[in-house]
Amino acid sequence: MPEPVNDRLFDALVGELYPLATQAARIVAYLADTPVGMDSSDRELSSRLGDVSAEHVAIVRRSLIENGLAVRSSFASRLVASASVLAALADNLRGIAAYLRVHKDRDAVRLVLTEPGLKSALRRAIDDAQALPPVVFQTSDAFFNLARGAKQELVILSPFMDPQGAELMVELFSLCRPEVRRVLISRPLAEPQCGNAFNPRAADFRRLNVSVIEYALPSSLPSGRETFHAKVVLANDSEYYVGSSNFMGSALERSFECGVFVRGETAKQMRSVLLAIQSVGKPIRNY
Structure with a gap:
């Protein structure tokens, strides 16, 4: 049974990451499948994913840490959220990215x-x-x-x-x-x-x-x-x-x-x- 999702937490994360929802979704989905990727440097992780900059990775990493889905220890960081929570977050971000592609504000x-x-x-x-x-x-x-x-x-x-x-x-x-x-x-x-x-x-x-x-x-x-x-x-x-x-x-x-x-x-x-x-x-x- 999937782990319950904290709506307030997701709202906070999506609110921070929606300007780069496409890139953030790819980063989070990768981390859901490959949690050890969190140990990689921003540049290393961006090179594995492609079409994602080291700055994008740094922003996502910071948001995950500040919202309690990851922790920093010395110079390293590691995930504490489960793969199911990260996968759900990636799905939310993909939905935001799709919305932004088709919806045009005045x-x-x-x-x-x-x-x-x-x-x-x-x-x-x-x-x-x-x-x-x-x-x-x-x-x-x-x-x-x-x-x-x-x-x-x-x-x-x-x-x-x-x-x-x-x-x-x-x-x-x-x-x-x-x-x-x-x-x-x-x-x-x-x-x-x-x-x-x-x-x-x-x-x-x-x-x-x-x-x-x-x-x-x-x-x-x-x-x-x-x-x-x-x-x-x-x-x-x-x-x-x-x-x-x-x-x-x-x-x-x-x-x-x-x-x-x-x-x-x-x-x-x-x-x-x-x-x-x-x-x-x-x-x-x-x-």
């Missing part, structure tokens, strides 16, 4: 972070609380994914930039295919928080045929003008980043920034907003 949303430096107190607290799933994008990774995936257009909306940020923009626009429309929307280049970084790289932006739009209009607001503070990177009408990160070294590497990477229908809405900004903004013809 939008897929993923958390994007910039950590405040290496070994920060914030990172230690997040790790201690186990507050993050195994796969979380870094902000710069999200930007590179968008640039590489752009087929029709890449639009960057950034109110401020510094030399490091301008260099990153040039790199992102350089990654685009020749036919991709490239757009930068900024505050006025005459202002130091934009122009001091943009002007030394102006030739690179021209070479890449980047259309530059300034969005800062006279207004009856107390500030005297209508402008923006949002930060967006949009690829086509299918995916985008929106969050707190400016194109500045501090935001890209040294301060905590938070945003989301979105793929789906709302990208069309975001593109409509950016097109509206371009329609009221000031195109810079000779920069």
Whole structure:
């Protein structure tokens, strides 16, 4: 008679492992059949399975240990769960993987972070609380994914930039295919928080045929003008980043920034907003 399954335990494991359900199912099924495989290193186990990385193995191993299905002793780990429990878990993960292959949400949303430096107190607290799933994008990774995936257009909306940020923009626009429309929307280049970084790289932006739009209009607001503070990177009408990160070294590497990477229908809405900004903004013809 099969060993009874703890639903709460399975919910916790599936909740942790669903982003890589296909790989996790293969790893867990292998361990159910070959328990001694738990003694292998992450790289050794991944090489036996194929199409599974050492990182995938490490994530599964950690989840099994933290949820009491395995234990760590010195530098080794061993299973304490029975083969039937592991087989049931593998079946659950296969079901999740099949669901994810056929079910498409209107939008897929993923958390994007910039950590405040290496070994920060914030990172230690997040790790201690186990507050993050195994796969979380870094902000710069999200930007590179968008640039590489752009087929029709890449639009960057950034109110401020510094030399490091301008260099990153040039790199992102350089990654685009020749036919991709490239757009930068900024505050006025005459202002130091934009122009001091943009002007030394102006030739690179021209070479890449980047259309530059300034969005800062006279207004009856107390500030005297209508402008923006949002930060967006949009690829086509299918995916985008929106969050707190400016194109500045501090935001890209040294301060905590938070945003989301979105793929789906709302990208069309975001593109409509950016097109509206371009329609009221000031195109810079000779920069």
